[in-house]
Amino acid sequence: MNSFKAYLIEGSADAVRSGFTTLDSSQLDPGDVVVRISHASVNYKDALAATGKGKIIRRFPCVGGIDAVGVVESSQSPRFKAGDEVIVHSHGFGVAQHGGYAQRTRVPADWVNHVPHGLSSLDAITIGVAGYTAALAVDLMELNGTSPARGKVLVNGATGGVASISIDILAQRGYEVVAVTGKPAQAQYLKDLGAKEVIASADLPAATRPLEKALWAAAVDSLGGEPLAALTRTMHKDGVIASIGNAAGFELTTTVLPFILRGLRLIGVNSDNEPALREHVWRRLATDLRPRHLDSIRQVRSFAELPQVIDDVIEGRIRGRNVIALDE
Numbered sequence: 001m002n003s004f005k006a007y008l009i010e011g012s013a014d015a016v017r018s019g020f021t022t023l024d025s026s027q028l029d030p031g032d033v034v035v036r037i038s039h040a041s042v043n044y045k046d047a048l049a050a051t052g053k054g055k056i057i058r059r060f061p062c063v064g065g066i067d068a069v070g071v072v073e074s075s076q077s078p079r080f081k082a083g084d085e086v087i088v089h090s091h092g093f094g095v096a097q098h099g100g101y102a103q104r105t106r107v108p109a110d111w112v113n114h115v116p117h118g119l120s121s122l123d124a125i126t127i128g129v130a131g132y133t134a135a136l137a138v139d140l141m142e143l144n145g146t147s148p149a150r151g152k153v154l155v156n157g158a159t160g161g162v163a164s165i166s167i168d169i170l171a172q173r174g175y176e177v178v179a180v181t182g183k184p185a186q187a188q189y190l191k192d193l194g195a196k197e198v199i200a201s202a203d204l205p206a207a208t209r210p211l212e213k214a215l216w217a218a219a220v221d222s223l224g225g226e227p228l229a230a231l232t233r234t235m236h237k238d239g240v241i242a243s244i245g246n247a248a249g250f251e252l253t254t255t256v257l258p259f260i261l262r263g264l265r266l267i268g269v270n271s272d273n274e275p276a277l278r279e280h281v282w283r284r285l286a287t288d289l290r291p292r293h294l295d296s297i298r299q300v301r302s303f304a305e306l307p308q309v310i311d312d313v314i315e316g317r318i319r320g321r322n323v324i325a326l327d328e
């Protein structure tokens with residue numbers, strides 16, 4: 001396969017245009033590992049990048065897609081050999097170098113992990129960067145004292161990819177998970193993932209004073225902005241918030257009082273990790289943090305449907321993880 005199909009983001013930060021094209025092997029980026037991609041996924045960041053609604057792309061033109069799975073075709077790294085099933089994600093993938101919306105890629109070995117024993121490639125891309133980040137958040141929260149005995153854990157943006165997998169992982173570890181969503185019609189989906197309670201975001205009590213009634217022992221925040229600010233005001237003593245995303249905004253206006261009077265721990269979670277940490281998190285995703293509901297979390301769509309899925313993500317019409325099958 002010298003030429004292959006790709007979804008390319010072209011133009012500039014101020015005028016992005018995206019569409020299908022054909023690339024050939026001479027256009028692959030530098031790297032150690034060549035992968036024949038079978039599936040990629042559509043993350044919130046991918047949709048912002050492909051539409052230009054967020055200034056995500058750091059090099060034009062760039063194939064979109066910040067995660068993908070496939071089979072190694074060739075490798076100059078001793079860690080990988082032809083035929084290995086791998087997942088590629090984070091760092092510059094689909095941002096500063098061609099990403100997952102292409103039937104072939106070449107990437108640095110540090111962006112690649114073996115699909116862990118016990119997971120299929122389809123499971124691995126259903127988890128993808130969203131589930132990886134959810135598992136990293138749980139890992140970091142527990143290192144900072146979070147445990148089921150401490151009380152309820154709030155997960156917001158609950159029908160999203162990061163949140164769906166967070167709910168699944170936390171519930172099976174015995175946490176009482178409260179899912180907060182702008183789509184209350186999806187309450188049954190969230191309960192099936194393990195949420196004990198589902199609250200419509202519009203029904204959350206207003207939280208504007210520096211310290212409000214303490215409600216949550218921990219929280220997984222995909223939203224940033226005002227929802228994150230409200231969380232800082234409503235955490236128990238020594239509560240832990242994992243700050244993962246900015247779907248509602250990137251600003252954070254709060255006070256130091258929750259930090260100095262309640263010992264709030266606000267943990268930043270970033271998925272650009274070195275190989276040892278990636279290995280650790282993927283191993284846990286295949287064992288003690290393995291999500292149990294990947295079949296209901298994933299929707300698989302064809303490569304041709306990618307532009308529609310990107311629109312659906314931007315318009316908030318999706319739930320869970322949206323997997324794209326690149327094999328045609």
Ligand SMILES: NC(=O)c1ccc[n+]([C@@H]2O[C@H](COP(=O)([O-])OP(=O)(O)OC[C@H]3O[C@@H](n4cnc5c(N)ncnc54)[C@H](OP(=O)(O)O)[C@@H]3O)[C@@H](O)[C@H]2O)c1
Nearest residue numbers: 044157158159160161162181182222245246247248270271
């Ligand atoms: N730190 C990292 O390394 C890392 C890694 C992966 C993702 N992220 C970030 O994490 C966030 C979630 O990613 P994702 O892939 O899970 O996205 P997603 O699947 O699109 O989910 C985001 C969810 O947030 C809610 N939402 C969307 N727009 C909103 C708005 N304007 N106001 C309030 N709620 C809104 C929706 O849930 P409901 O309708 O259920 O409320 C939506 O399903 C994104 O900001 C992403 O960039 C960061």
